[in-house]
Amino acid sequence: MTRVLAARLDSAGDVLVTEPALRAIAADPRVEALTLLCGPQGRAAAELLPEPDALLSWASPWTLAPAPPATSAHLAELRDAVAAGGYDAAVVFTSFHQSPLPLALVLRTAGIAHITGASTDYPGSLLDVRLRPGEDFPEDQPEVERALRIAAAAGFGLPAGDAGRMRIADPSGAFFGTPAAAAAGLRPDEPYLVLHPGAAAPARMWPPERSRAAVELLTRRGWTVAVTGGPAERELTAAVAGAHGIDLGGRCDLRGTADLLARASALVSGNTGPAHLAAAVGTPVVSLFSPVVPAIRWAPYGVPVELLGDQTAPCRGTRARECPVPGHPCLASVAPEAVAEAVRRIVDRTRSCA
Incomplete structure (x- = not known):
């Protein structure tokens, strides 16, 4: 088992929570090379990870929304790329609501002889190692730990003393070494907060007017607040930053x-x-968490967290x-004052542990 293909086909956050499992694979002395197969939405996160020796990127018709057409040519593109890699084994990482079987079928036809995944549905000959969610492991566990269980079933465990925290390659200088940092007036040695108001799914966003009010309140309490977002969110970040925050919308890539x-x-961020x-x-993280997905699975892992939002709301x-x-009662019910108090608590707790 010398060349391993690990797959995580969805978003940046999904790739990040898989990192400890990739670390387990990469640490195994039997593994000569590890390739990560990711989707285009997860590529930037995959590029931050220290473990993969190589990346493959492919837009999955059964994972992405909106989904690309599932044509024979598109599937052949993946099959041919995998076949060219000469992989001995594959580990398919999925969340509780996803099936590894469509990808396992393509990987099998590409010549991979040993495939591991977690599947509720009968896998037939598509998986050599099958974990049954709810039977072989509980579904109500953090996604980081779910991925580690899948890796362990494939024969890969973390080294002794590794607590399984997420990590990325050192990003030092990716933002503070750029003109954008100087223009914003931010200094890395002076305290500041980051507020990220957007989300790919609107159901996971704190209402923008609440985010703007929180920026105003936090700055009145003495904080410098940087507001982040992607290039498509510049209008949102400008509105949220207003006259009080520092608008960094579209000015940082993921590494920055x-x-x-x-x-x-x-x-301060949604899920x-x-x-x-x-x-x-x-x-x-002060997490404004919409219960459309379970917090026990998707809350930020391994760091202090203040979880806000009605986790019993009808959308759960x-x-x-x-x-x-x-x-949007699950998050609209959270007042800016509650966020400011959560910031105070989490910063005090972190400082007391330093």
Whole structure:
């Protein structure tokens, strides 16, 4: 077992929570080379990970939304790339609501002889090692630990003394070494907070007017607040930053955001990719968590967390991208004052442990 293909086909946050499992594979002396197969939405996160020797990127018709067409040519593109890699084994990482079987079928036809995955459905000859969710392991566990269980079933465990915390390659200088940092007036040696108001799924966003009010309140309490977002979120970040925050919308790539988060006192964010990125660099998170997915599985892992939001709201467990309940009560019920107090608590707790 010398060449291993690990697969995680969804978003940046999904790739980040798989990192400890990839570390387990890479640490095994039998593994000569580890390739990570990721989706285009997870590629930037995959590039931050220290373990893979190589990356393959492919847009999965059964994972991404919106999904690309499932044509024979598109499937052949993946099959041919995998066949060219000469892999001895594959480990397919999925969340509780995903099946490894479509990918396992393509990998099998590409010549991979040993495939591991977690599958509720009967896998037939598609998996050599099958974990049964709910039987072989509990579903109500953090996604980091779920991925580690899948890796362990494939024969890969973390080295002794490795606690399984998420990590990335050192991002130092990726933001603070750029003109954007100087223009923003941020200094890495002075305390600041990061507030990330956006999310790929609107159901996971704190209402923007609440984010703006929180920026105003936090700055009145003496904090410098940097507001982050991607290039498509510039209008949102400008509105949230207002006259009080520092608008960094579209000015940081993912590695720059990691550098910014690594030096921040805390992140305020919904349950979205930057919350997992903060966990990977060891920064505490005030998590405005929409219960459309379970917090026990998807809350930031391995760092101090203040979890806010009504976890019993009617939207819980729906996996909805758009809020199914009028008024978005699970997060709209969280006042800016509650966020400011959560910031105070988490920063005090972190400082007392330093």
